[in-house]
Amino acid sequence: MGTVNRAKRFSLQLRLILMSAAAFLLTSAVGIFGLSEMKDIAGRTSEIADVWIPGIQGLSQIRNRIQAIRMTDWQLLSTEDAEGRKKLFENLESLSNDMLIYNNTFSDLINDPHSQTQFDEYKSTWIKYSDINAKFVESLKAGRQSEGKLLLANEEEKLYEEMLSHLSDLEVINYDGSNAARDAATAKLKSSKLLVLIFVPFIFTLALLLLGYYNRKISLALAALADRLKESADIVMNQGESLSEMAAQLSHSTESSAAALEQTAVTTKNINQAVIEAKNLADEAAQAILTTKQCATAGHVSIQAVDEAMKKINVSNVEILGHVEQNYEDMKQVTRIIQTISEKTKIINDIVFQTKLLSFNASVEAARAGDQGKGFSVVAEEIAKLAEVSGGAAREISEILQSSSDTVNTIVEGTKTRIAVSVNQSSDHIKVGVDRTAACSEALQEIVANAEKASRLAVVIVESSTRQSQSTTEINTAIGLLSDATAQNSSLATGTAKESSEMKVQSDILLEIVERLEYEVHGTNTKKKLVI
Template sequence: MRKKTLAFKLNFSVSLLILLIFSVGIYSVIMINKTQEFSYDTGTNWLPGVKAIAEISENFGNITRRHALILGELAIKSDKIKIEKNIKVLNNFSDEIEKEFNNIKKYLGTNEEKVAFDNILKSWKKVKDFIKTDLELAQSGKIKESWVGFNENTIPAFFNTTDAIDNLGDINTKGSINSTKNGEYFTSLTNFVILITGSIAVVISFIFLGIIKKSTSAIEHVLEDLKSQSVATSEIATSLKSSSDALSSAVSNQAAAVHETTAAINEITSMVNRTVENVNHSTNVAKSASKQAEEGQTIMKKLVHAMETIQESSDQLQNISEIIKQISTKTVVINDIVSKTELLSLNASIESARAGEYGKGFAVVAEEVGKLAKISGKSAQEIQNLITKSEEQVNVILDHTKERVENGKNVTEQAQKSFIQISQNILDLSNVVGQIADASREQEIGVKQISTAMGNINKATQTSQVSVNTTTDTAKSLVTESEKLRVNTTEVEHLIAGN
């Protein structure tokens, strides 16, 4: 205990004293409650039971006397009205006993009481039966038999019932006495415990005063040391305040420079972001142009294929020209046949003229054949003219078509080569733009890292600023608290040692 602090000693002593008082209080409350339980048990169970048994015993005695009186009146043949009045009183006593029996049931707490009460009920039932038998015999004129039954049966039953009632009364009386004794015991025990506790509290109080007395001298020495330390602490706090003010000014300048640098980096970050956006847009445009160039190249391939198809059509047109020439040749043959047919028709006409009458029919046929030959010749000539004209037009169209197809094919091939070159250039441009985009992203990442680093520096500077401000405030508070410590030390010294 010597090595323990004053606060521990005081707290321990006070806590022990409080615990002791609290324990005694709790114990006293418990004992008082216990005593009240015994008092309540005595007042609500035992004493009402004793009272109820006394009333039962009184009513039972009245029944005994009233029954004997009625039998005597019946024996001497007394006034009938008086006898009926006594019988009515007897019944009232019996009803009162029944009520008391119902009332006493709620006070029966122990098995012993319940057994005794059951014995009373059994004896009471016999008594009622014997009384009824005696009255019936006496009222029927059998006075002697009724008195014999009264002496031999009813009176012993009365005694047994009285003994049973007395037994239950003794049980309740003993229970009330024991309950009262228990309450008295707990009251005495509580008084004894309170006395012992008071003595212990007095001893603890003396120990508590001794601890305070021993600690007072030590506190005086500590106060002297505190006064010296408060002066030294005040000087240190003043020096710390001056250093904190200078450091606060330097940190403020550093914070301003970091803030300006952060603003410049944010502006660079914004420019890099715009560059990245433009590069991304250029990349999208290059991809779109590359896609369109590929589509143009596909279209040029289709155009070349179409020109080749046109050339094939020109070749087919050349075949048509050859067919027209063949038709023209066949037309010459037809003209030759027509000339020969006209000549044959003329010869037939001459021969039919020589034949005279016999050759007239043949002359008509020859004439018709000649007409047909002339018509065929005319038609063949017209066909020849149309074929010649068509051949000339086909040749002209064929020449123009060949020339245009050749020119179109040349232009298409040149355009296809140009589209291929454009597609390659766009692909190269897309690659270059992609490289620029990658470089811009790396630049953006680098700028963000620099910005993050500057943000961390800024936070650190702000933290330093807060720390410096806190240190300054702490130094000011330390100066103030040092002065308060000096004043409080003086006051405590006056409080302990006096003036």
């Protein structure tokens, strides 16, 4: 009977040992499975934090730099200031260097073939775009504005749209990858929670039942099992704390990204408003320049008419000078006539002198004739008187003619001098007026040319402002998508933190159960007995 009891006791102990071993193996398997699940969750969370979110942010930075390069190209095309162009060329070179860094950084984040294929296509397009951009810069530096504008509007525009398409595909891949990693982490977390909530209490309950049905001889085995369970509980608790910390870090990173995205959205909205205002101002400037051009053209036509009138006045002045010269010649002819009359007066004086001489001779002869010559003497005396009167009249005429000749000469010379001075002054004034009219005409021509140039530049500015407005709209759309993804990640981080907290609570409960098990096995009073 004793042998049977010992055999039975041995059989029971063997069964207990086998069941304990099975429970230990099951516990170990559950612990290993739990650790594997925790590692998988940690890997998924790390993938979101280290790959997908940086990838989305890197794509956003690449898109922003490409749009900045595009905007800088249009600004270079519309800027005439040398200093401003120099700064824009430096800015363009800095943006190109940033693109090399961002491309290399994003290339290191790629972890799937589909993303690699899309990135290779984007990078090939970027290389072509860089070559076209370099040609654009060379054409601007060489002064070939039209060639640069054609490159910017045709070839570079197509490559720009193609790059944005590739970036959109890469963003979709990153969003899908982030969502897939989030869903996988959530599923793993739920399965781990289910495992902890169902299998671990079941194992503990089984161990407690075994301890209740069998004697103290197996206490060491149960103590060892309790130690194993405690280690597993510690591991689960540590993993829960680590997961909680990772969730907190992910939540903090997501909140920071959301805040940055919100600030970026506000900034982009302000930029868009500024671009719209700049476009409106450019339209007004173009209209004002067109009005200025029309006024300058009308002024140029008026100046040309004034110039023609001044030329006609100059011709009339020359004709007046010719008429004055003709009048001068006529006055000289009058002077010559007066001189001729003066010469004739001299002849009359000679005749008077001869008449007086003859009268004297006749008086002498009459005196010789005596009484017979008295009548002839009277005639001779009358002839002498007549000659005297004629001589006086001739002298008066000569004096009048001389005075008239002097007066005419004085008048002619004075008139000629005054008219010559007036004509010369008038000619000088007309010449000055013609010169100033020509200068004014040239200035108006230059104003018209500058107005046409400013009108062309205003059109370019309007086109650039329109493209900038479209670019900022695209940025707002991309930021909206990124904000949605950040909100989803934030929700994932919150859920992960919640699940981690629940797992920590379950780990604490598991630890309390292990302590109760140790108390029951060892029978020590150092632990406070728990009420379950």
